[in-house]
Structures are given as structure tokens and as C-alpha cells.
Amino acid sequence: MRTLLLTIATALCISSAVYSQESGRTIPNVAVKTLDNATFQTGDITNDGKPIIINFWATWCSPCKRELNAIAENYEDWQEETGVKLVAISIDDARNMHKVKPYVDGQSWEYDVYIDPNADFKRAMNVNNVPHTFLIDGNGHIVWQHNAYNPGDEEELYELVQKLAAGEPIE
Amino acid sequence: MTRKHTKPSLFLLATFLLFSSLYGQDGPLEGIEIHGNFEVYAQTYNEDSLIGAPNVPQKSGVNSFANFIATKGAFSAGARIESYMPPVQGFSANYGIQPVGVPYRYARFEKDKLDITVGNFYEQFGSGMILRSYEERALGLDNALDGLRVKYSPIPGIYLKGLVGNQRFYWQKSTGYIRAFDGEVSFNELIEKFNTSQLRISIGGSFVSKYEKKGITNLEIPENVGSWAGRTQLNYGGFSVLAEYVYKINDPNADNHYIYKPGQGILISTTYSRKGFGVNLTAKSIDNMHFRSNRDAQLNDLFISYLPALSRQHTYNLATTLYPYATQPAGEIGIQGDIIYKIKKGSKLGGKYGTTIQGNFAMINSLDTHQISNSTALDAEVYLPNDPNRTGYTANLWTFGKKVYYRDYNIEIDRKFSKSFKLKTTYIYMVSNTDVTLGTALGENVYSHIGVLDGLFKLASKHSLRTELQHMWTEQDKGNWAFVMLEYGYSPHWFVTVLNQYNYGNPNKILRLNYPTAQVAYVNKANRISLAYGRQRAGIFCVGGVCRPVPAANGFTISITSSF
Structure with missing residues (x-):
């Protein structure tokens, strides 16, 4: 009986959730750390009405690094053409969080990087595992998300960014 | 050593049904956002004596999780339904005690630098050497706290946290209580003229106390065990240094053969980086730092501290x-x-x-x-x-x-x-x-x-x-x-x-x-x-x-x- 009730509740929740997708969710506000160990509120992520990519990664995650390194090769062009900003959220915990800044600088990434050492932002964004990418439109709504990385995925991502920058619907 | 969970599921069901049915209608719940994530991990088992795969009577294991978060303005509430039918091999059999349940649920209010959570939450002080409650689902690890947490930032640069709670122990909770406080000061945010300074300094301190009744033993056992930690971080340009120290008073427990020696730990990490180059050097030393909310707990159970x-x-x-x-x-x-x-x-x-x-x-x-x-x-x-x-x-x-x-x-x-x-x-x-x-x-x-x-x-x-x-x-x-x-x-x-x-x-x-x-x-x-x-x-x-x-x-x- 209990299982049945739970199933019903789950189904209802899903239907509500799917319904709510239409309006688009905003970025939840959670405290994360900057690379200089200052506190930063994720609700303050903005880009002057231009698209934002939020990417969850970790220094121990090979596909994550492949993805961010692949994007880094074209990031300057992407920024020039669309004004997009990439916010990279490292979920490295206390074991590796001190290696994030050397890695980011070592790879010469130009992204805004924050550290989420106890997975608070990861949980708030309902991320199961990394890499996980979100696209945020000019109004601050999450309009698209993607899990995992396959070489070439960045091309699809950029097509969507271009659509968003042009004010076109992405579906 | 543990007590049963109360039954939050019916309350939760009611909440979700209410949310769901009211959603989309005009009313106080209009504009509510509900989001979540699912995870299912299932294995089937064939006996394979050469590699040491045993005959598993159930022939399969299924772990599943569903998280829901409902948000409206400054309020949010969330819950996780978990099921183990039965647990995947390698996960603790303790998860199999209850096939389905809601071990995690909370309500949170966050406005004007005040952040209050009632119910379950995860928290970390500093690098976690003194306190870290976290989940690592792939390891079957979850020591979420259940109680109350208040975070407050009265002025820019000052961050305060206080909490009380007990920890998750599979489908039960620790009998030991945790009371904890943490404060952090970021001088660059606090003092306006240092806002843009290249030199950035912050200091932090924590106090964590656990209370657990004395069990059956011939020894005198402290029922309250206090622990404190201090930390500082300094950044200058591409250079940074972090130092953290933790001290725990005597805490006789099964891990240390019930000795009255205090525990301590130190972590020092220095980093230098510039475009195209980065280096990090870290030193760490720990002694007698099994810090758990149950003094007889084993394996990875009921840890308060996290030692990376x-x-x-x-x-x-x-x-x-x-x-x-x-x-x-x-x-x-x-x-x-x-x-x-x-x-x-x-x-x-x-x-x-x-x-x-x-x-x-x-x-x-x-x-x-x-x-x-x-x-x-x-x-x-x-x-x-x-x-x-x-x-x-x-x-x-x-x-x-x-x-x-x-x-x-x-x-x-x-x-x-x-x-x-x-x-x-x-x-x-x-x-x-x-x-x-x-x-x-x-x-x-x-x-x-x-x-x-x-x-x-x-x-x-x-x-x-x-x-x-x-x-x-x-x-x-x-x-x-x-x-x-x-x-x-x-x-x-x-x-x-x-x-x-x-x-x-x-x-x-x-x-x-x-x-x-x-x-x-x-x-x-x-x-x-x-x-x-x-x-x-x-x-x-x-x-x-x-x-x-x-x-x-x-x-x-x-x-x-x-x-x-």
C-alpha cells in the first residue's frame, strides 16, 4: 500500500515537474567557493542578458576535462560571436579542491570557476553525475541540460548557444 | 545504538500531493517550481566460482533514488525516496532492512542572508576534518544530519553557522547528538578599503560537540566529547596558503581501544599558479581522529569528521x-x-x-x-x-x-x-x-x-x-x-x-x-x-x-x- 502511494506521489510529482519545465527554472541560490576561497552565491550568476553555460566537472573526471578542454579551444570565438559565458562548477571535495586552481590556471581556462566541495549546488541543480551541462537563457531560465560527454557534443551545445543568443527558441 | 526513524513518508506524501494538485492553479502555490532527479542501478548475478562471484539467492539487486525539490521564492522543500530491492552486492545489508522509504526530507527558508533548514541537511566546516556530513551514493555512504541548521551573515565578510542534529545510520539514526558552530571572517569583504586588495585573508573557527550516553563498560566514558578547529587562508596574486588544525578531547571508542588520548590533525596546503603553470604542495598529519557519533561504530559508519x-x-x-x-x-x-x-x-x-x-x-x-x-x-x-x-x-x-x-x-x-x-x-x-x-x-x-x-x-x-x-x-x-x-x-x-x-x-x-x-x-x-x-x-x-x-x-x- 505504502509503495503504491509512493508511486502515485512520484507520478504526480513528475507530471507537475514536466509541466513546470515550460516556464523554465531559475538558478537556485547556494553558497559555493571562489578559487580564492571567498564565498559566492550561485544566485548571483549573471551575464547581462546573454546566454550562460553551467558545467559541473571535477579534476578526477576525465570526460569532464576532455569537454572543458575542447570548449576552451574555441571559447574566445564563442564569446565574441554570442557573448556566452561558461561557469565551471568543480565538485572536487577537500581531497582535491586545492588542486583546482593550479589545474584551471595550468590549462589557461578563461571560465568563471567555482568550487562546490560538499555538493550543495550539485544537489540543488539535481545533478546525478559529472559532466553535466546546463544552458541558461538571457532571462536566467534553465532551458536545456545534458549529461555525459561525447567528443563532438560541444558542436551541438554551441548551435544551441547561437540560437539562444539570437533569441530563437531552442526546441 | 540507534533508534528507529519516525515515519515521515505520510507527511511527505501529503505535502507532495498538495503541491502537485495545487500546481498550476491560481493561489498561493502558483509559480512553484518542482524539479528532481532519478537514479537506478541494477545488477543481475550469475554464480561464477572462478572469479569468486557467489550464488546470490535473489539473483539481482536494485538500488534506486528519486530526489524532489520544490521551490517558491524564499521557501524550498525537498525529499529523497530510496529503495533497495535488495541492495546491490557490496552495499551494506543494513540498507536491505527496509525496501522503500524516505530517509531524507527538509524544508528551507532563505532570505536576507538568513538561511534556515529544518530536517535533513549536509554540512561541512573548513575542509571537513572536524565536521562533514555528506553523501557519496556510489559508496553507499550517507551521514546526513537531521535536525536544525541556521546560517547567517550579519554583515558582509562574516559567516556564521550553527546546527544540532543526529546522523543518518542507514534506515535509522544515531543515538548520539551533534551540536556545532562555525564562524568565518573574510577581511577583504569586511573592510571596504581591502575589497579589491591583491592580498586576501580569511580566518575561521569551529566547535563541535557530540553527546552520547555511556554504554555497558567498566570504564568511565565522557558522554560529551568536544572538538575545535581553526583555519586560515591567505592569497596573494597567484600564491595561496591554507592551514587548518583540529583538536578533539579524549574520546574512548572502539577504534582506539578505549584510550583517553586526545586526537588532533593538521593540514597545510600551498599553491602557486599562473597561466600555463600550477603547483600545489600539501602536508597532512593526523592522530587518533576517529570522530564518530557512535563510539562503537565500525567501517565507514557515523563519521563526524572527514579526513581526505x-x-x-x-x-x-x-x-x-x-x-x-x-x-x-x-x-x-x-x-x-x-x-x-x-x-x-x-x-x-x-x-x-x-x-x-x-x-x-x-x-x-x-x-x-x-x-x-x-x-x-x-x-x-x-x-x-x-x-x-x-x-x-x-x-x-x-x-x-x-x-x-x-x-x-x-x-x-x-x-x-x-x-x-x-x-x-x-x-x-x-x-x-x-x-x-x-x-x-x-x-x-x-x-x-x-x-x-x-x-x-x-x-x-x-x-x-x-x-x-x-x-x-x-x-x-x-x-x-x-x-x-x-x-x-x-x-x-x-x-x-x-x-x-x-x-x-x-x-x-x-x-x-x-x-x-x-x-x-x-x-x-x-x-x-x-x-x-x-x-x-x-x-x-x-x-x-x-x-x-x-x-x-x-x-x-x-x-x-x-x-x-
Whole structure:
């Protein structure tokens, strides 16, 4: 009986959730750390009405690094053409969080990087595992998300960014 | 030692039904956002006596999780439904006590720098050496607190946190209570004229106290155990240094044979980086730091403190699952260095696309200690004339002991040769005292060399092939291993992977086995489904220095994840 009730509740929740997708969710506000160990509120992520990519990664995650390194090769062009900003959220915990800044600088990434050492932002964004990418439109709504990385995925991502920058619907 | 969960599920059901039914109507709940994620991990089990896969009576295991978060303005509420029917092999049987339930639910209010959570929450003070409640689902680890947490920032640069609660213990909760406070001051945010200063300084301090009733024992046991920690971080340009110290008063427990010695830990980390170059050097020493909300808890249960491993978190199979390092809360001392350098593209050495070199070393030993009483005498729980205060041993926090726990020297060169070919080459030399770190009985350290060639071929615009060739050379334990993997990717939806591990160097000829696996994964936006079939080698799966043994298995594995 209990299982049945739970199933019903789950189904209802899903239907509500799917319904709510239409309006688009905003970025939840959670405290994360900057690379200089200052506190930063994720609700303050903005880009002057231009698209934002939020990417969850970790220094121990090979596909994550492949993805961010692949994007880094074209990031300057992407920024020039669309004004997009990439916010990279490292979920490295206390074991590796001190290696994030050397890695980011070592790879010469130009992204805004924050550290989420106890997975608070990861949980708030309902991320199961990394890499996980979100696209945020000019109004601050999450309009698209993607899990995992396959070489070439960045091309699809950029097509969507271009659509968003042009004010076109992405579906 | 634990008490039953109250039954929150009916309350939750009501809440969700209310949310769901009211959603979309005009009214106070208009505009509410509900989001969540799912995860299902299922395995089937065939008996395979050669690799040690047992006959599992249920023939399968299914772990599933569903998270829901409802948000409206300053309010949010969330819950997680978990089910174990039965738990996947390798996860604690304690999860199987209850097939379905809601072990995690909370309500949160956040406005004007005030953040209040009632119910379950996760928290970390500093680097977690004094307190960290967290979840690591792949390890079956979840010590979420249940109670009340208040965070407040009265003025910019001052951050205060206070909490009370008990910890999750599978489907139950710890009987021990935790009361904790943490404060952090960031001087650059606090003092306006330093807002843009290159020099950034912050300090923080924590106090954590646990209360647990004395159990049945002949000893006098402190029911309240206090612990404090201090930390500071300084940044100047590309340079930074962090120092953290934690002290715990005497806390007789099953891990330390009920001695009255205080525990302590220190962590110092320095970093320098600029464009194309980064270096980090970290030193850590801990003594008698098993800090749990239940003094008789075992394994990874009910930890209040989190002591991260001071070694590289490897990603290649042979390096991660055979002889990894697991933190020794009883006592260890170590240093680790990490360096990354990017050779500029277009240069002679860097090639057309640039080359990245990463190096890392870790050296971890026992702490320099001197026994006063041996553990047999301590276990008798009697008066010890040569150790009247029952402190067990003395330790020097700053000195390396004689016993090697772990060595790891590794280098990785990542180079893009052309638009269609990238190669990452890795070499690792490891020394593992697995008798100490993983509880084996080999009687010797394992010395291993590991080489990896990781190639990525871009076949066409959305087609790629990744190959991993790994080899481990060792004369100890199971001898040499070879590993080969092919992964074909068709962006953005498909992954097809085949891999095989071959323990061809096993000293026992009968155990020179192959462990083949084939997997197909389909990804569509935030949904991923994968199906694998093959042999899973018994090994150790670790995250952050916390490890879980993965038993041998033969059969199908299905994994589904989804976010919405």
C-alpha cells in the first residue's frame, strides 16, 4: 500500500515537474567557493542578458576535462560571436579542491570557476553525475541540460548557444 | 545504538500531493517550481566460482533514488525516496532492512542572508576534518544530519553557522547528538578599503560537540566529547596558503581501544599558479581522529569528521581498483605535490596544439608513535599499572614513522597531435601497504608500475573512438595485469564500449582469468541509460580516500539516471 502511494506521489510529482519545465527554472541560490576561497552565491550568476553555460566537472573526471578542454579551444570565438559565458562548477571535495586552481590556471581556462566541495549546488541543480551541462537563457531560465560527454557534443551545445543568443527558441 | 526513524513518508506524501494538485492553479502555490532527479542501478548475478562471484539467492539487486525539490521564492522543500530491492552486492545489508522509504526530507527558508533548514541537511566546516556530513551514493555512504541548521551573515565578510542534529545510520539514526558552530571572517569583504586588495585573508573557527550516553563498560566514558578547529587562508596574486588544525578531547571508542588520548590533525596546503603553470604542495598529519557519533561504530559508519586522502585520485581502472590508498584516521603523516605545465602551442616541444604535462607524488607513512600499553591489555578494560591514565601511546604529530603506508609517483603527458588524434600517456609507480590500508594479509608491500596509453581518434564530425591500453607490472599479490578498452562514441546519443582485463601474471595458473565486459549507453539530454554485460572483478572502489569493496560479479548491469 505504502509503495503504491509512493508511486502515485512520484507520478504526480513528475507530471507537475514536466509541466513546470515550460516556464523554465531559475538558478537556485547556494553558497559555493571562489578559487580564492571567498564565498559566492550561485544566485548571483549573471551575464547581462546573454546566454550562460553551467558545467559541473571535477579534476578526477576525465570526460569532464576532455569537454572543458575542447570548449576552451574555441571559447574566445564563442564569446565574441554570442557573448556566452561558461561557469565551471568543480565538485572536487577537500581531497582535491586545492588542486583546482593550479589545474584551471595550468590549462589557461578563461571560465568563471567555482568550487562546490560538499555538493550543495550539485544537489540543488539535481545533478546525478559529472559532466553535466546546463544552458541558461538571457532571462536566467534553465532551458536545456545534458549529461555525459561525447567528443563532438560541444558542436551541438554551441548551435544551441547561437540560437539562444539570437533569441530563437531552442526546441 | 540507534533508534528507529519516525515515519515521515505520510507527511511527505501529503505535502507532495498538495503541491502537485495545487500546481498550476491560481493561489498561493502558483509559480512553484518542482524539479528532481532519478537514479537506478541494477545488477543481475550469475554464480561464477572462478572469479569468486557467489550464488546470490535473489539473483539481482536494485538500488534506486528519486530526489524532489520544490521551490517558491524564499521557501524550498525537498525529499529523497530510496529503495533497495535488495541492495546491490557490496552495499551494506543494513540498507536491505527496509525496501522503500524516505530517509531524507527538509524544508528551507532563505532570505536576507538568513538561511534556515529544518530536517535533513549536509554540512561541512573548513575542509571537513572536524565536521562533514555528506553523501557519496556510489559508496553507499550517507551521514546526513537531521535536525536544525541556521546560517547567517550579519554583515558582509562574516559567516556564521550553527546546527544540532543526529546522523543518518542507514534506515535509522544515531543515538548520539551533534551540536556545532562555525564562524568565518573574510577581511577583504569586511573592510571596504581591502575589497579589491591583491592580498586576501580569511580566518575561521569551529566547535563541535557530540553527546552520547555511556554504554555497558567498566570504564568511565565522557558522554560529551568536544572538538575545535581553526583555519586560515591567505592569497596573494597567484600564491595561496591554507592551514587548518583540529583538536578533539579524549574520546574512548572502539577504534582506539578505549584510550583517553586526545586526537588532533593538521593540514597545510600551498599553491602557486599562473597561466600555463600550477603547483600545489600539501602536508597532512593526523592522530587518533576517529570522530564518530557512535563510539562503537565500525567501517565507514557515523563519521563526524572527514579526513581526505593525501594522494592523487586516479581514474584508470588498474590504478584505482587494485591497490588504492584509504585514509588512516588512527594516525598517518604525509606530503603530496602536484604540478601542471602547459607547453605553448606552436612551440617546438608543444607542437601545433600544445602539450600538457602533469606530475604528482604522494608519500604517506605511519605516525611516529610509542606504545605505552598494547592493544590486548587495553581490550581487557582493566587498570594498567604502566599506563595509569590509559592514554595508550604517545605520538609526535610532526615526525614520519618508520612504516610506509603508501607511495605514488606519477606523470601524465597529454598531447594533441592533429585535429583527429589526441594521446594521453601515463606512468605510475605505486607502493601500497595494503595490510594496513585495506586490511589484507599479504605480509609485504605491493610494488607496482602502471603504464597507460589513452588515445582519442576523431573519425568524423560526430564519430570518435577512444582506446585505453593499460598494463600493471608487479611481483606481489596477483601479479601482472593487462587491460584493453575500446569506446566508440556517436555524439550526442551513443556510447558503445568493450573492455577486457586479463590477470595473465597471476602466480596461481588457475586464476589467470579474463574479465570481459561490453556496454551500450544512450544519452538524451539529461537522461542516460546504460546496459552492460560481463565479469566484474572484485576490487576496491574509492572516492576521496573512503573505500568500498566491490565484490566479484557476473551478469547484467543496468543504470538509469535522469534529471528534470
